[in-house]
Amino acid sequence: MKGPVTFAIAGFGDRGSTYASMQRLFPDKMKIAAVADLDPRKVEKARALYGIPEENCFGSAEEMLEKDKLADVLVVSTMDRQHVGHAIPGLKKGYHILLEKPISPDIEKCREILEVAKDCPGKVIVCHVLRYTAFYNAIKDLLAGGRIGELVSICASENVAYWHQAHSFVRGNWRNSKETSPMILQKSCHDMDIFTWLTGRKCESVSSVGGTYLFKKEKAPEGAGPRCLDCKIKDGCVFDAEKIYVTDPKTGILNGKGWATSILSVENTVESTYEALRTGPYGRCVYLCDNDVVDHQQTLLTMEGGLTISFTMCAFTQDCYRHFKAMGTKGEIEADMKSNVIHVREFGKAEELIDVGAMAEDLKGHGGGDSGIIADFLEMLLTGSEATERTTTLENSMQSHFMALAAEESRLHGGKAVDLKDFMCYNIK
Numbered sequence: 001m002k003g004p005v006t007f008a009i010a011g012f013g014d015r016g017s018t019y020a021s022m023q024r025l026f027p028d029k030m031k032i033a034a035v036a037d038l039d040p041r042k043v044e045k046a047r048a049l050y051g052i053p054e055e056n057c058f059g060s061a062e063e064m065l066e067k068d069k070l071a072d073v074l075v076v077s078t079m080d081r082q083h084v085g086h087a088i089p090g091l092k093k094g095y096h097i098l099l100e101k102p103i104s105p106d107i108e109k110c111r112e113i114l115e116v117a118k119d120c121p122g123k124v125i126v127c128h129v130l131r132y133t134a135f136y137n138a139i140k141d142l143l144a145g146g147r148i149g150e151l152v153s154i155c156a157s158e159n160v161a162y163w164h165q166a167h168s169f170v171r172g173n174w175r176n177s178k179e180t181s182p183m184i185l186q187k188s189c190h191d192m193d194i195f196t197w198l199t200g201r202k203c204e205s206v207s208s209v210g211g212t213y214l215f216k217k218e219k220a221p222e223g224a225g226p227r228c229l230d231c232k233i234k235d236g237c238v239f240d241a242e243k244i245y246v247t248d249p250k251t252g253i254l255n256g257k258g259w260a261t262s263i264l265s266v267e268n269t270v271e272s273t274y275e276a277l278r279t280g281p282y283g284r285c286v287y288l289c290d291n292d293v294v295d296h297q298q299t300l301l302t303m304e305g306g307l308t309i310s311f312t313m314c315a316f317t318q319d320c321y322r323h324f325k326a327m328g329t330k331g332e333i334e335a336d337m338k339s340n341v342i343h344v345r346e347f348g349k350a351e352e353l354i355d356v357g358a359m360a361e362d363l364k365g366h367g368g369g370d371s372g373i374i375a376d377f378l379e380m381l382l383t384g385s386e387a388t389e390r391t392t393t394l395e396n397s398m399q400s401h402f403m404a405l406a407a408e409e410s411r412l413h414g415g416k417a418v419d420l421k422d423f424m425c426y427n428i429k
């Protein structure tokens, strides 16, 4: 294909606008040609930023998909349960698809898009952005190079951060699994995907425990009110929305326009943030929301060949980052995405430190994964190259979805072990 590759964005929210912004990084290779969002202010913002012709600006993805094909790639960055409904018509029109994760929380829907994609010319790439980070690629090379011998066990954790949990999984978009996805799929299908990719092994069985410990009515401190701005006990509450969105040095708007505040309003000003806290979902008390997703979950996975993995996801951490430790017959690798340093300890030898920050060009946006996935996809389309073992095709992504959904099935049944083969057979008719 000749460049620039043109993109139509379905859902110009946080993710859709992030992918569109990559046009600045790859100006000769990509061009935003069309946009659709339910919010006219977001459509207008995209139009103004990228000079999209009026006739290619739409009030919904459905409306955009009624038109003939408008670009080479359709970015499906609407909400979890809408993805397949937007991607299938796109595939049938001949678009390549950049598909936000999860594919769908409904396995039948995942199966449906897999079938449709087989008969369509477009490529589908699922946004498991971590595969495209310098951090996990360095770990993959170390494991493949045999530095720690045969891999026996992995211990990994996802530190969600108290403010991120409150933002996304208590007050915000992903608070309720019936509307979106269970948290292990929503947040951790990335981790499940990384485990299969790093180890090159399929998962055989899963068990998982966890629940909502804190963010519920019974745990509300005495005197807590429905909205933080009017709450009598806000001063002593770390989840106070005014602290998180306005005054906190890391996340508050008074100290720069952070990621969290940009979700509250299109304008992203102090005034619009206060207005959102007065009237919108993000100003609500964390103990009195309509959330049902977990705030802590632990999952044990048995992979082919007896390799075991323990994975912890927890809201109650100061910062938002992943920690990873791989233990092999001849050594161990320990790393975290906060320091971006990998420790390689071959038994009996001096420790080696690999500073991923020093060797990576871009650590922004999921540790560089957001730009990495776009760079890889553009390369595939412009050179006509085939998917590699790293490419997050639909088929590659399905394994992570089965693992996450099986973990949720286990959690809902008191942690019973779920055999992956049985789970997949039962769920694929």
Ligand SMILES: NC(=O)c1ccc[n+]([C@@H]2O[C@H](COP(=O)([O-])OP(=O)(O)OC[C@H]3O[C@@H](n4cnc5c(N)ncnc54)[C@H](O)[C@@H]3O)[C@@H](O)[C@H]2O)c1
Pocket: 010, 011, 012, 013, 014, 015, 016, 036, 037, 038, 039, 042, 059, 060, 061, 062, 077, 078, 079, 080, 082, 100, 101, 102, 127, 128, 129, 173, 186, 366
């Ligand atoms: N790959 C990742 O690491 C990653 C990270 C965060 C979120 N996500 C996924 O990306 C998706 C979007 O998340 P987000 O954070 O951008 O949410 P968001 O709410 O910021 O954006 C979603 C946008 O879709 C729009 N929309 C809804 N229905 C629409 C329709 N019918 N037509 C057109 N637009 C419509 C909304 O108005 C909104 O602007 C979610 O499925 C989420 O799970 C992926």
